[in-house]
């Protein structure tokens with residue numbers, strides 16, 4: 001918690017919940033009255049609705065996004081010892097998912113402009129043991145599917161999307177979650193679509209993957225007391241699904257709000273380019289749903305990222321860093337790489353700063369943020 005008075009928070013969830021409060025309380029009350037808590041009607045409804053919104057046939061709700069990756073990879077036929085390629089520049093949960101599936105994570109560097117998986121680097125990492133590639137649609141921007149599909153087809157590997165930051169994002173006419181064999185989403189409260197706790201989902205067009213996923217999340221049981229897999233207990237609570245059912249119809253509008261806010265940031269930040277302030281590149285125009293709005297404080301800037309963040313905090317502007325330490329330099333993951341192995345990722349981690357971004361962020365607030373950045377650079 002900062003000791004400075006806060007003018008612009010990093011996120012503000014109550015703005016989206018207040019107008020829906022009565023409706024949310026009503027659905028929660030109904031579920032309590034019906035006693036329908038596990039694998040209930042609201043969950044089935046939300047699974048169908050969210051998959052359909054993403055342009056995909058089946059949705060399987062699980063306890064969190066990490067489980068959607070871990071169980072989803074297993075449902076897609078990834079076995080212990082299989083190699084899975086993923087970007088070094090991601091949230092740690094992508095790696096945890098791979099490790100929980102007992103597969104071997106193979107990290108590759110990112111594109112320095114978009115911060116997304118570098119597909120050329122990915123291609124050189126492919127071996128005879130490679131079974132899957134995980135594009136992470138980071139910050140709300142999808143990895144381009146054309147190159148990705150080409151690479152996956154040529155090497156006969158599975159595409160498994162980590163779409164935890166990309167609910168209803170689009171690129172080249174495709175929605176997040178519709179380009180791979182399956183895709184994992186998270187409904188952690190601050191994601192573009194968030195519930196009131198932890199939640200996640202796997203979506204897929206493959207009926208066999210869907211069936212196996214339903215089994216894995218429910219004690220490996222395709223029907224009661226028949227256990228065909230070892231599985232686990234990882235289900236999206238019916239209460240959480242009910243909250244998500246109320247929120248889902250508003251998601252496109254919220255995403256649009258974020259995109260408009262990002263456009264305003266882009267315009268106002270343009271003159272600061274010559275002082276080394278460079279937004280992460282958007283190659284998907286309005287399909288980028290800006291889970292985060294991230295700038296780079298490059299070598300050309302008169303002050304470094306940490307100084308800028310501190311100065312903004314003094315002005316009451318809350319920012320974040322996603323993420324400050326690359327996964328392969330974290331104490332638990334040092335076997336995944338050495339310092340210097342993924343230079344673009346390592347540089348980005350020192351340069352990136354996430355500015356306030358949420359539906360309802362006003363133009364006045366955006367102007368305040370940019371003015372504060374300008375002042376910080378010039379004094």
Ligand SMILES: *Cc1c(COP(=O)(O)O)cnc(C)c1O
Pocket residue numbers: 064065066067090091093094136162164165185186187188198199200
């Ligand atoms: C949030 C997130 C996850 C994990 O989701 P949880 O619901 O927190 O388990 C995975 N990958 C990425 C890129 C995320 O941002």
